[in-house]
Amino acid sequence: MSQLGEFDLIARYFKHPARRAVLGVGDDCALLQPRPGTQLAISCDMLVEGRHFLPTVDPFCLGHKALAVNLSDLAACGATPLAFTLALALPQVDEAWLGPFAQGLLALADAHGCELVGGDTTRGPLNICITVFGEVPVLNGRSQALLRSGARPGDDLYVSGTLGDAALALDVLFGRLSVPAAVLDAARLRLEKPSPRVALGQALRGIASAAIDVSDGLLGDLGHILQQSGVGATVEANIATSLIASKSYLASSGGQFEPQPAPADWHRWALAGGDDYELLFSAPPSARAEVAAAAQASQTPVTRIGQIEALPGLRLLDGQGELLSHRYPSFDHFR
C-alpha cells in the first residue's frame, strides 16, 4: 500500500489551477460566480463497481465515463458545462489506477471547459460520485433549460446518434453472445467511453419542447417525458432498431453473429438497452428545419422516431404499422 496521503493524492492527481471558478480545490468550499442572467444547472451521479462498471474496465475509460454520464445530464438540460466536484472512495491508493483514471476524467473535463473545483477522497469500496454544474441562460425572464415536462401532443420525437450498442457490448462481455472483434471494439467504446451530447443540447435551447438523456433505455427514459408532460407517444420500433451502429456494420460487412441474435435482441438493445447517453427530445413539427440546423451545427445526427400524442401510454409500431405487444421494462437500479 502506498504511503500517499489524502491531501497529497488530491494535489498530485486532481489539483488543476482554477480558471472559471473563483476558488478551486483546496479550501473548505469552492466558489463559483455564475454570470448575471443565468441559472445554475446541477446534476449528480454515483457509479459503483459491479453495478455501473466491470472491475476489469480500463481506468482511463472509467474516469471519462464518470464525468460523461454527468455531462449527459447537463446536455439534456441544454446547459453549458462549468465545473464539477468529485468524491472518490478507493479500496487502496493504487497509483497505477489513479493516474489513468485522473487523465481520462480531466481530458474530458478540459474538452468541455468543465473544471474540477472540489471533492473528497476516502478509503472504502470503489465508488465515484460526481456533481456537475452548468449554466443556462434566462431570456426575457424565461429559463432556456430543457425540461422533461414540456412535450405537447403533435410534437415530433427525436433521438440523437445511435442506440443499443452499449447494451450489445455488455451482452458480449457477459458471455451471452459472440460477435467479431471489430464489432465488439466499436460497441465497447460506446459502453465504456460515451460521448455526451453537450453541443446538441445547447443547440436545442429554444427549439426542443422536452428532453432527457437516454441512460436507462429509450423506452424507460421516454416514459419520464410522457409522465412529466402528461402525454403519450407512438414510436417506430424499426427506426429505433435501425440505429444500432453494430447492426449496420455487420450488414455492410456481411458478418454474422454467432449465435445469430433474435429480432427480440435487436429490439431489446435499441429500445431498452441503457447506457446510450444520447438525447431523446421532442419539438413541434414547425421546428423541423431548426432541429436539422441544430443537428448540423453540433455535428450530431438526429433521427425522428415517433410522435407525441394526447392519448396516454406508449405505443410501439413495427415496420407494417402494427402495434408491437412487447413491453420493455426500463433499467431500474432497485428492481
Place this chain on the structure above:
Amino acid sequence: MSQLGEFDLIARYFKHPARRAVLGVGDDCALLQPRPGTQLAISCDMLVEGRHFLPTVDPFCLGHKALAVNLSDLAACGATPLAFTLALALPQVDEAWLGPFAQGLLALADAHGCELVGGDTTRGPLNICITVFGEVPVLNGRSQALLRSGARPGDDLYVSGTLGDAALALDVLFGRLSVPAAVLDAARLRLEKPSPRVALGQALRGIASAAIDVSDGLLGDLGHILQQSGVGATVEANIATSLIASKSYLASSGGQFEPQPAPADWHRWALAGGDDYELLFSAPPSARAEVAAAAQASQTPVTRIGQIEALPGLRLLDGQGELLSHRYPSFDHFR
C-alpha cells in the same frame, strides 16, 4: 427485499416541493438561480460505513450527520446554506432504515433552509455522498467568503464550542475506555449528531481573517490554515484541553474514569480528536470586540486558544508556557 423501485424511493423519501430552487428533484438537472451580487460556495463529503460511521449508528443520526459535515464546510466559508444533492448507494432497500435516515437528514436541512434539489440512488456498499451549495455575498467587488489563506502574524486564534468529546466517545465505543453512561451519552451526541456552526460562520464574515472547520483534529486542521496562509502559530494546549465538555462534567460531578485516562489522552482528544465540527478561525486583535459580538449574536461560545506568528511551524505550550514536544498527527483517511 422490497419491491420499491429507484424512482418510487426518491419520491417517497426524498421529494420535497422546491422552494428556493427554480427546479428540484425529478428532472435531469436541478436549477438554482443565485441572487445577483453573490457567489456560490460548494462543498462535497462522502461518508462510508466502517470508516466514517459504525454499522450500529442510529439512521436518524446518520442522516443528520451526513448533512451536518457538509453544512460545517459552508460554515467555515461563511456561506448561507441554499441547497444540496444526495447520492446514496444502499446494499438493499430497507424502509425501516430509509425512513429515519431521511427524517434526520431533512430535519437538519429544514432547520437551515437548505433544500434537497437532486441526487442519485443506486445499489452498492453503503455510501452517502452529499454536495452542498451556499451563498456568499460579494461587497464592493470583494468576496466575503472566509478562506484558509488569510491568517496574518499577530492574529488571535479562536475555536468555537468544545473539542475532543467525539473522539472520547469513539474510544469508549471501541472498548478502549469506560466512562459513566451520562458522560458517554453526552459525548456520543457530539460524535453522532454534531451541530454545524453555520450562524457563527456567517457572523464572522468581514471579521475573521481565516477559518476552517475542525473535522480531522484541531492541530491537523490548523496545519491547513498555517500552510495556506504561509504562517506559524502557538497554541495553548491546556486551554484547548479545557474545552473537553466531558472533562468538566466529570470534574463537577466528582466522577472518575475507569481506567483513569492519562493526560496524553486528554491532549489527544482535544488536539487531534477529529469529528468536532467546530470552527477554528483567526482574527486581528483589533477585532476582539467584534468576535465577541459575533459569538453572542450566533449564540456560540468561542475561546481564544493561541496566536498566529510569522515563524513557520506549530508550537504547543503547556500551562507553564513550556514547549510541549508531543506531535499529534492529524487524521488522514489514507494513512
